[in-house]
Amino acid sequence: MDTVEKVLDEWRRERPDLDPSPIGVFGRLRRVAELSRHELEGYLTPHGLTPKSFDVLANLRRGGPRTARPPPSWPSRPCCPAAR
Numbered sequence: 530m531d532t533v534e535k536v537l538d539e540w541r542r543e544r545p546d547l548d549p550s551p552i553g554v555f556g557r558l559r560r561v562a563e564l565s566r567h568e569l570e571g572y573l574t575p576h577g578l579t580p581k582s583f584d585v586l587a588n589l590r591r592g593g594p595r596t597a598r599p600p601p602s603w604p605s606r607p608c609c610p611a612a613r
Contacts, residue, residue: 533557 530538533556540549566580573583 533560 533553536556537549537553540547540552569580573579578586
């Protein structure tokens, strides 16, 4: 039984009239996001990068020559969701 399941059991015990399943979904999504960010940072750190700096470099590289893609034309969403 993981931590999220324990929390769900507590909700079921205290408030059997409520459906706690959304808490489980979002709790697990948050855990996956935390683990993913940790893995990404572990990969980038030895190269002197952060998720945000990697996102900037990836946008520049994807855009071709630097003069072809000034900052206002960069997409509003990062290429890596973890970079937000």
